[in-house]
Amino acid sequence: MTLVLRDVSAGYGGRPAVSGVSVEVPAGSWLAVIGPNGAGKSTLLKSIAGLVPSEGTITLDGRATSSMAARDRARAIGYAPQTPLIPEGLSVTDYVLLGRTPHLATLAREGPRDVAVVTQVLARLDLTGLAGRRLRTLSGGERQRAVLARVLAQQAGLLLLDEPTTGLDIGHAQSLLELVDRLRAEDGTTVVSTLHDLTLAAQYADRLLLLDAGAPVATGTPHEVLRADLIAEHYDAAVEVLSTGQGHPVVAPARPVTHSSHGE
């Protein structure tokens, strides 16, 4: 699904947390929203999901999301929050089945098709062996995969992932992002994620959107956006932008030369 934002402002109350965002995310591509803490990254994702009031237009394949019924929108957009609330007593299967909610009538039960979808999603995310386990018994990485599985069970064409690698070590973060990338390649799913790790963002996203204080300050390929001067200005950080052997930018912190030596 192609996502287009035109002059989107969003937030609660008088002062919007995000304003004037225009961006196009072609079907099957990955946009990473980056920016310092409090830049409005999460609010932007929530506004796309219809969870915070917004102005401007947000369209999916040309259709305004504001005109979609809640259930239709939930079939088109899957959203994983930064810190999902985990109902710890539920089994992995029951939790993932909740992702079928938009495909069911309000008081209906899941049918064989829903069960088939969930079985397939569990297999794809290597969760089949954990299907009967209560969520509380899972490790952090397994939980993140379970959350992703719940979102995938929605079978939405657009995935909104708010810091999907929070709390994961580099290995688990990498395997989760590889998984998302594979889904995107295989299903043509469009992905919009926030990522605080700029190096990872550069490796997985096609394009980056840099927000600062709610306003878009740069959009483009990772090479275009991850410039030392831009990062210095908006993150208030001293960095060096290096390059991996594959040519991806690497954002490395660079301590100011005048730093005090250890042991003083």
Next chain:
Amino acid sequence: MTRARLTPAVLATALVALVAAVSVSTLIGAAGLGWTRVVGEIVAQLTGGVSPLSEREAAIVWQVRFPRVVLAGLVGAALAVSGAAYQGVFRNPLADPYLLGAAAGAGMAATLVVVTAPSAAGWIIGPLPLAAFAGALGGVGLTWVLGRSAGGGTAVLLLSGIAVAAFLTSIQTFAQQLNTDTIKQVYTWMLGGLNTSGWHEVLLTLPYITVSAIVLCLCGRLLDVLAVGDEEAASLGIRPGRVRVLVLLAASLATAAAVAVSGLIGFVGIVVPHVVRLLAGSSYRVVVPLSLIGGAVFLIVADQVARTVVAPAELPIGVITAFTGAPFFLLVLRMNRGRVR
């Protein structure tokens, strides 16, 4: 696939427990009829044969004992299922039917009725249950309105429930202190009891409790969705606010109906759903229907104890539910160390 479902085996076990509780409670009572003779009476009723019981004794079974068992089952089912529902709506394991001011409202209204002692003549329903019913709904309604006006979040609602309860209880205490001669009557009602019951009370509560139970059982899946948080629930296409109103309405209606006929019987709404969770998992699709049956069993057994242990006198059933329920609950908690969240 390992889905939480009410399997036929689990349902059958629960129903067997219910039938056993109903049978034992109907066969054994303070009147000393002898359980074999009561069985004879039941067989006679079913087959049209000759009963070993006299007409008066038969009336004890059918007009006193059996309706009381049925009422205990209804009240227990209502309190337990509302407890499960409140816990789901508030995502708070400590929520129970009395949390939102239902008990305080009912208690205050009942106290006002007792101290003003209006004539019961000409009332189809006694003024006390009517007042308790209205008071319970009024208490929850007040909590809801005040909670909404202060922002409407889960925590705000719980806090306004506490404030409303404190306020209503203060009115109740004031009224009581002005009328110390009626304190015993008020306390007897507050400790709960099913000793004044007959078919009248059963018919009075049955419609409300049935409707509420059906609504809550249908909402089991939605309560599971609420468990992932309002934002995610909304991202799954449901409206958490509407689900919450529907569930609270149904649960409060059931609570009010129960309180109206039984007074305040504590602990059922907390202990039963938690035991169900420990035994059968925490999906509300299982917790809601099993709490319904489990609550009925628990209160029928508790009432059996209440009316036989110091016969011919009776213990308040609220004393029994706390005295037996609390240690049992602690035992189950211990057995499941670290698994309760």
